[in-house]
Amino acid sequence: MVLKVSRQKHVVIYITGLNDRNVKFQKFAVSTWRVFGVRPILFQTNWVDNKSFAEKLDRLLGLIDDNKDSTVSLVAASAGASLAVAAYARRRETINGAAFVCGKLRNPQTVGASYYLQNPAFREAMSALSDNIASLTKVERARIMSISPLLDETVVVKDTVVTGVKNVKSPTLFHVPTIALCITLFSFVPIIFLKRLQKGRIET
Numbered sequence: 001m002v003l004k005v006s007r008q009k010h011v012v013i014y015i016t017g018l019n020d021r022n023v024k025f026q027k028f029a030v031s032t033w034r035v036f037g038v039r040p041i042l043f044q045t046n047w048v049d050n051k052s053f054a055e056k057l058d059r060l061l062g063l064i065d066d067n068k069d070s071t072v073s074l075v076a077a078s079a080g081a082s083l084a085v086a087a088y089a090r091r092r093e094t095i096n097g098a099a100f101v102c103g104k105l106r107n108p109q110t111v112g113a114s115y116y117l118q119n120p121a122f123r124e125a126m127s128a129l130s131d132n133i134a135s136l137t138k139v140e141r142a143r144i145m146s147i148s149p150l151l152d153e154t155v156v157v158k159d160t161v162v163t164g165v166k167n168v169k170s171p172t173l174f175h176v177p178t179i180a181l182c183i184t185l186f187s188f189v190p191i192i193f194l195k196r197l198q199k200g201r202i203e204t
Helices: 024-036 053-066 081-089 113-118 120-134 175-182 186-200
Strands: 010-015 038-045 071-077 093-101 144-147 166-169
Touching: 010 024, 010 053, 010 081, 024 038, 024 186, 038 053, 038 093, 038 120, 053 081, 053 120, 071 081, 081 120, 093 175, 093 186, 113 186, 120 144, 144 175, 144 186
Parallel strands: 010 038, 010 071, 071 093, 093 144, 144 166
Antiparallel strands: none
C-alpha cells in the first residue's frame, strides 16, 4: 500500500527523552531541520514534573491537532519513543510517520528502578507501550523508523527493534552521542524517511 499525502506543509514534532530540563542544544539542533523543507517543533516532555502520562499525552495530542492542516510526523529520542507510540496509536489517521532514536520499545521490566522513581510518567508510558505497539497494523508499523547504535549502554539495542518497523543501524556508539548525531549530522536519515512517506515514495 502506498499512502499519498497531498498536504504541502510538513510539521515534524521532536519529542524529548529523560533529563530534558535543559533543551537548548536539542532546540537548536531541531531548528536546523528547516533546511529539509519541514517546520520543526520541539515538544519538551518534562518527564520529572508531577504531570501524569495522560496529561503529557493530551498535551502532545493537542499539538498534533493544532497542526491538522499540515502533514504531521514525529521524531522521538530515547524515552520519548514511548510517548510517540501512544500518540501515533491515537492519531494514526493523522500522523504521517514516526522515527525514533535509541527508543526503548520493549521490555519495560528492564528499566532501572531509579528511572521510574524519578520519572513516574515514564513508568506509565512503558506500561502502555506493548498494547500500543500491538494495536498498530502492518502498514502502520512500516511507517516507523527505529534507529539504534552499534552499542548502547543505556537502552539495550535489541529493545529498539520491533517486528514490522524499519529498523536502522547507526554507525555510532553509545546513547547520548547517537542521539546528538542523529538530530544534527545524521538528521537527514529520519527526516528524508518521513518526507518520502509524505510524498508516497515508500511502499507500506
